[in-house]
Amino acid sequence: MTNNKNLGNKGEILAKEYLLHHGYKIITNNYHFNHLEIDLIAQQQGYTVFVEVKTRIKTPESLNENPLAKWQTKNLKRAIDEYCFNNHIDLEKIRLDLIVVLVDTSRQTATLKHYQDIF
Secondary structure (H helix, E strand, O other): OOHHHHHHHHHHHHHHHHHHHOOOEEEEEEEEEOOEEEEEEEEEOOEEEEEEEEEEEOOHHHHHOOOOOHHHHHHHHHHHHHHHHHHOOOHHHEEEEEEEEEEEOOOOEEEEEEEOOOO
16 A cells, blocks of 8 residues: 555544544445545535545645645536435535645644535
């Protein structure tokens, strides 16, 4: 397993712990539709929340970069639409969140930023 994959897995674990701590119920993680993936699917206050997790090594550049490219957002929307269709979920009761995990390797710490409803 590559270092990037390990870093991403650790970020997803931190994001999942964060969501659980904040009252979310995790439905599934790493949902796949064809070649597309949704990192976490949760429920909170009657909403189905789709969560994309981006984990980066903390650098001056990583603090300013947009973690989601336009094509990634488009692919997420396709996977979300498919999941909602297959599970009979009302599109009025969904949201896409982004959690950015920045890892400070020198201090062995991570900071997490949660952006809600990024559609």
